[in-house]
Amino acid sequence: xxxxxxxxxxxxxxxxxxxxxxxxxxxxxxxxxxxxxxxxxxxxxxxxxxxxxxxxxxxxxxxxxxxxxxxxxxxxxxxxxxxxxxxxxxxxxxxxxxxxxxxxxxxxxxxxxxxxxxxxxxxxxxxxxxxxxxxxxxxxxxxxxxxxxxxxxxxxxxxxxxxxxxxxxxxxxxxxxxxxxxxxxxxxxxxxxxxxxxxxxxxxxxxxxxxxxxxxxxxxxxxxxxxxxxxxxxxxxxxxxxxxxxxxxxxxxxxxxxxxxxxxxxxxxxxxxxxxxxxxxxxxxxxxxxxxxxxxxxxxxxxxxxxxxxxxxxxxxxxxxxxxxxxxxxxxxxxxxxxxxxxxxxxxxxxxxxxxxxxxxxxxxxxxxxxxxxxxxxxxxxxxxxxxxxxxxxxxxxxxxxxxxxxxxxxxxxxxxxxxxxxxxxxxxxxxxxxxxxxxxxxxxxxxxxxxxxxxxxxxxxxxxxxxxxxxxxxxxxxxxxxxxxxxxxxxxxxxxxxxxxxxxxxxxxxxxxxxxxxxxxxxxxxxxxxxxxxxxxxxxxxxxxxxxxxxxxxxxxxxxxxxxxxxxxxxxxxxxxxxxxxxxxxxxxxxxxxxxxxxxxxxxxxxxxxxxxxxxxxxxxxxxxxxxxxxxxx
Numbered sequence: 001x002x003x004x005x006x007x008x009x010x011x012x013x014x015x016x017x018x019x020x021x022x023x024x025x026x027x028x029x030x031x032x033x034x035x036x037x038x039x040x041x042x043x044x045x046x047x048x049x050x051x052x053x054x055x056x057x058x059x060x061x062x063x064x065x066x067x068x069x070x071x072x073x074x075x076x077x078x079x080x081x082x083x084x085x086x087x088x089x090x091x092x093x094x095x096x097x098x099x100x101x102x103x104x105x106x107x108x109x110x111x112x113x114x115x116x117x118x119x120x121x122x123x124x125x126x127x128x129x130x131x132x133x134x135x136x137x138x139x140x141x142x143x144x145x146x147x148x149x150x151x152x153x154x155x156x157x158x159x160x161x162x163x164x165x166x167x168x169x170x171x172x173x174x175x176x177x178x179x180x181x182x183x184x185x186x187x188x189x190x191x192x193x194x195x196x197x198x199x200x201x202x203x204x205x206x207x208x209x210x211x212x213x214x215x216x217x218x219x220x221x222x223x224x225x226x227x228x229x230x231x232x233x234x235x236x237x238x239x240x241x242x243x244x245x246x247x248x249x250x251x252x253x254x255x256x257x258x259x260x261x262x263x264x265x266x267x268x269x270x271x272x273x274x275x276x277x278x279x280x281x282x283x284x285x286x287x288x289x290x291x292x293x294x295x296x297x298x299x300x301x302x303x304x305x306x307x308x309x310x311x312x313x314x315x316x317x318x319x320x321x322x323x324x325x326x327x328x329x330x331x332x333x334x335x336x337x338x339x340x341x342x343x344x345x346x347x348x349x350x351x352x353x354x355x356x357x358x359x360x361x362x363x364x365x366x367x368x369x370x371x372x373x374x375x376x377x378x379x380x381x382x383x384x385x386x387x388x389x390x391x392x393x394x395x396x397x398x399x400x401x402x403x404x405x406x407x408x409x410x411x412x413x414x415x416x417x418x419x420x421x422x423x424x425x426x427x428x429x430x431x432x433x434x435x436x437x438x439x440x441x442x443x444x445x446x447x448x449x450x451x452x453x454x455x456x457x458x459x460x461x462x463x464x465x466x467x468x469x470x471x472x473x474x475x476x477x478x479x480x481x482x483x484x485x486x487x488x489x490x491x492x493x494x495x496x497x498x499x500x501x502x503x504x505x506x507x508x509x510x511x512x513x514x515x516x517x518x519x520x521x522x523x524x525x526x527x528x529x530x531x532x533x534x535x536x537x538x539x540x541x542x543x544x545x546x547x548x549x550x551x552x553x554x555x556x557x558x559x560x561x562x563x564x565x566x567x568x569x570x571x572x573x574x575x576x577x578x579x580x581x582x583x584x585x586x587x588x589x590x591x592x593x594x595x596x597x598x599x600x601x602x603x604x605x606x607x608x609x610x611x612x613x614x615x616x617x618x619x620x621x622x623x624x625x626x627x628x629x630x631x632x633x634x635x
Contacts, residue, residue: 009080010082010224013296014225014296014297017046017239017296017297018297021239021297025131027048028129028130028131028132029131029132030046030047030048030132030239031045031047031048031130031132031134032047032048032049032050032126032127032130032132033047033048033049033217033219033242033291033293034049034050034051034114034123034126034127034216035123035126035127035130036132036134038217038242038244038288038291039288040134041134041242041244042242043242043243043244043245044241044242044243045241045242046239046240046241046242046296047239047240047241047242047293048237048238048239048240049112049217049219049221049237049238049240049293050114050115050126050235050236050237050301050304051112051113051114051115051219051221051235051236051237051238052112052113052114052115052116052233052234052235052236052444053110053111053112053221053230053231053232053233053234053236054111054112054113054208054210054218054232054233054436054438054442055110055111055208055232055435055436055438056108056109056110056111056231056232057108057109057110057111057220057283057434057435058109058434059106059107059108059109060106060107060108060109060222061104061105061106062081062104062105062106062107063081063087063102063103063104063105064080064081064082064103064104064105065078065079065080065081065101065102065103066078066079066081066087066095066096066099066101066102066103067079067095067096067099067101067102068089068090068093068094068095068096069093069094069095069096069099070090070092070093071092071094072092076096076099077089077090077093078101081105082105082224082294083224083240083241083294083296084241084243084294085243085245085248085292085294086243086245086247086248105224107222107223107224107227108222108223108227109220109221109222109223109283110220110221110222110223110227110230111208111218111219111220111221111435112218112219112220112221112236112238113207113208113209113210113214113216113218113438114209114214114215114216114217114218115235115304115408115409115444116209116210116211116214116409116411116442116443116444116447117211117214117409117410117411117443117447118304118408118409119404119405119407119408119409119410120404121405121541121545122304122305122306122408122409125305125306125307126306129306205281205282205285205286205289205290207289207290208435208437208438209438210427210438210439210440210441210442210443211411211440212440217289217290217291218289218290219290219291219292219293220285220290220291220292220293221236221238221240221292221293221295221298222240222292222293222294222295223295223298224294224295230298230300232436232492233442233443233444233445233492233494234300235300235301235304235444235445236298236299236300236301237298237299237301237310238293238295238297238298239295239296239297239298240293240294240295240296240297240298241293241294241296242291242292242293243287243291243292243293243294244287244288244291244292245287246287246288248284248286248287248292275434276432276433276434278432278433279432279433279434279435281433282433282434282435283434283435302553303408303446303549303552303553304408304409304444305408305545305546305549307542307545307546307549308329308546308549308550309326309329330550333546333547333550334601336543337547337600337601338600338601340543340544340547341363341547341599341600343540343543343544344363344544344547345359345360345363347532347536347544348362348363348402350532351398351399351402351529351532352386352399352516352518353516353518353519353520353521353522354518354519354520355516355517355518355519357514357517357616357619357620357623358386358514358516358517360616361384361512361514361616361620362384362386362499363595363599364382364592364595364596364599365382365383365384365497365499365512366403366406366407366448366497366548367548367551367552367595367598367599368380368381368382368497368552368591368595369446369495369497369552370479370495371556373493376478377478378478378479378480378493378495380591380594381476381479381495381511382497382511382512382591382595383476383497383498383499383500383509383510383511383512384499384500384510384511384512384513384514385500385502385505385506385508385510385512385513385514386399386499386500386501386502386514386516387502387503387504387505387506387513387514387515387516387627388503388515388516388517388627389454389501389502389503389516390454390525391454391503394525394526395454395501395525396412396450396452396454396455396501397412397452398525398526398529399450399501400412400450400452401529401533402529402532402533403448403450403499405533405541406541406544406545406548407446407448407497407545407548408446408545408549409443409444409446409447409448410447410448410449410450411440411443411447411448411449411450412450412452413440413449413450413451413452414452414455415451415452415453415455415456416455416456416457417456417457417459417460417461417465420461420464420465420468420469421461421462421464421465421468422464423440423468424437424438424439424440425439425440425441425467425468425471425472426439426441426467426468426471426481426482426483426484427439427441427442427481427483427484428483428484428485428486429483429484429485429486431486436483441471441472441475441481441494441496442481443494443496445494445495445496446495446496446497446552447496447497448496448497448499449475449496449497449498449499450499450501451472451498451499451500451501451508452501453500453501453502453503453506453507453508454501454502454503456507469507469508472508473508473509475494475496475498476498476508476509476510477509479493479494479495479496480492480493480494481494498510511588511591512588512592512620513620513624514620514623515620515623515624515627517623551598551599551601554598554601554603555603556594556597556598556603556604556605557603557604558604558605559604559605562604562605562606562607562610565607565610566590566605566610569610569614570586580621585617588617589613589614589617590613592613592616592617593605593609593610593612593613596609596612596613596616597609
């Protein structure tokens, strides 16, 4: 309101919020859609949302600046349309569609869902840190007379529709946000209409969550700047203005082509409306189900662990105070790393029925991450195949429950013939609704995927099943998923930690096979595993969670001196046993050494760690050889 058009007021808005949110714990005072129901939040208030970008819609045009006129007095008022879905105008005012002051602007819409497979302890951690005080919102009474910007623009392009509007119901705004006639009745009508229309008109809205059984709101996140810096599957935290105006649902239920959301470039042709009914339904769902957030600030999240320090955004994180606090946190934790690692190793050894070697490899697996890509090869992936698992779902189920308590996001994939043949693993483009339909493999970076192959029984894989197994294999080998766009496939790189449990060697590829050697056979597996989780203190569990998340973020390097020593060692090993030592063995041992060093809080490779890595690999291979002798050829 204080600025004329074309000034830098927009920059001032973002700067203002950046500064405010940097203040002590300010981010905790902003209510989050992740833990507060939408109906408890005040419309047009500042909210935040932790989410994954599931899809990106076409850019949307809106009225950045528009002018209203009072026909009686000819008084003109200029309005800004940023951060809104619906055009506001005062009593007895109408929008001047032909005003020379009108400015059309562009924004990008992301369809965002809560992070798939986010652990309960992560949700609880963020909810407990929140200091936002909210209660059901009753004060807001939206007017039915408000019009969407896209509707106004479309009117401009379709003069005949303007005429219909003038004849059908008044073009005047019947009042501002508080001053409209019988607002309660209008609001009730709007919601009642929505509930009446929806069931008869169309099937229930699919919120397009990648994983089955997920809860939480999906949101249409409207981004005004730097949208090119975000991509599908990015995990974001957005701060913005909540928009849940019932008029958005009314617009959605109108059959008229004139109110299509979003207004993409195709809608500029007055001769045709490109949006199908299905596309309108998907792109403009009822705001009560899919609220809109108009983004003021957005940042990509490196991690979603609430126990680790997080910054508002990467540039701002470089402030001296933040760097000091972060380094203090890291150095304090690093000083007690040894006992934490020892406790975690003990905990996982018990979980793996007394097998400490398997527990060592599980720790290395849980801190592994793709740190670079060389051509198509992802470096740092460490998929472990835990073979020798008891053939019942209880063991893997409990191992998964334990992993779920340690990592921020995970999913348990039961590899049954039924699941392989009937699940949708690969996201595909639906051209009718113009959206990306999600699949199980559309996961955020650093998600742990536990594949239970012990449940695979005899049967026939159909075409879908074969595609799904192939997609899983590609994910493991190349850390990428090829999304299906009908006429072509598009590669989406990913960074997913895959653990496969199986009886014999897995059908799927892996970087490392560890054969389980149980030292304990509990008479009651259920009881044994449950007592393990109840025995560990919450404070100790939190240390494990910080340990696994923090070590993934550390940098690592190998000095020239150590590189030379490793090369000489490899040549020596080849001399002694040229048959069994391959380049793959060297690569794997270097990976084991990398994660072994990081697991001890060391960011460079030492001779001691290299020798320990060789020792672990020798033990692991010895087991496989032993198993081969017992079972003939099976590994």
